[in-house]
Amino acid sequence: MTKGTARKRQAKLLRNFRKAHRITGAALFIFFFVISITGLLLGWKKHSGDLILSKSYAGVSTNLKHWLPIDSLHTIANTYLLDSISSELSTEIDRIDIRKNKGMVKFVYTDHIWSLQIDGTTGKVLHVERRYSDVIEKIHDGSFLDELLGTSNKQIKVFYTSFMGLALLLFTITGFWLWYGPKRMKRNKVST
Incomplete structure (x- = not known):
């Protein structure tokens, strides 16, 4: 494989990662926002001056x-x-x-x-x-939907946490590649 072909393949891969990153970020923005805010609140619950817990x-x-x-x-x-x-x-x-x-x-x-x-x-x-911390936790992990819809075995929570965990993993991998990919391409260009 020539260096030009390898570079084109890297550029295509980078475009695909950028697209996946952009689509994932746009589609899950609200969920990531809610998870980050509730996560911060849960992290601070014991230091909230008795407001949260x-x-x-x-x-x-x-x-x-x-x-x-x-x-x-x-x-x-x-x-x-x-x-x-x-x-x-x-x-x-x-x-x-x-x-x-x-x-x-x-x-x-x-x-x-x-x-x-x-x-x-x-x-x-x-x-x-x-116990406002319990309400925040139920929003954070999606279990409030199980209560709202009356599911028997917290299926929504399991699906929600699995889906959001995988989405965050995809977001992390594509984000890393968006940072590292151009550096790699630049390094390969310099070495030619």
Whole structure:
């Protein structure tokens, strides 16, 4: 193969990469924008001054022997939720985070963004928060669409994250080639 043929092939490849990069960037601009903003917010959630995610408050004791039973703490959390926030809210639990080193149990609910931090020893409500970080995370990974459309096994999230991951990989490869390709062509031209 002659150097002229190789150079033409490199130029064609570069044009194809530029086209793929341009089309991918244009088609997925909104998605990349949303992912970047939500990613930044999630990265800063613990440093947001309690706006995105509240700090973990400390209970009286870290010794589990002094703690109330989990079912009692659960009852306290649900009673507070229904009496002090809204009697219309679901009490279905998404997860219970036991923070032994803080002496606290956090109850995170499934159907809304409310969360309660309860002192493991006294049962006192230490903090009530709206978990905006959970909303941001659901937007970031596309799982809000699964909730909106009622899919059974988070198929949309899996498709969305796979598709966007592959798109970002394609964008990275084509972007690298758009940077490196002309340098390579220039170097090859100089050596002829």
